[in-house]
Amino acid sequence: MPANLGGWTGLILLLVVILLFAAPKLPQLARSLGQSMTIFKKEIKASKDGDAPAESAADPAPTAEGTDSSTSK
Template identity: 55%
Template sequence: MGRLGPTEIILILVVIILLFGAKKLPDMARSLGKSARILKSEAKAMKDDDKSAAPADPPNTTDDQQPPAQRVIQASPGDVKSSRPVNESTDTTQR
């Protein structure tokens, strides 16, 4: 009990195809892959930001506030339609 044999796996796949339809499955797999790539790139970007965001001395603040830096988050390599600029806070204090 608890182990799936080839018969059970085939039965599960048939039920999935019947529920979602054969036409929707490739689109679902494609969107799942795109989401995984986005998540991976965002996790890498956050890790890179953490490494470079720890300055030794806090910057001198003046009355002239600079606008937050912008960076472009790309949905997936080569997908320029989903790119969008993102305003990020330069506040390094913890909330």
């Protein structure tokens, strides 16, 4: 059993484990990160321009409780 798992060896081992067990979640994670960066850049640009922060398209509109027709009872 190798006693030295620090440095590059540990990093490579960690990368392999992440790829093996988290591979199905990686595209979703990358998409989410990209959307977050886009929103962040828009907010930075809006604050530099002196405008009020723009509402995000990702935020759903508030709904009154009990008026959602998509849920079935």
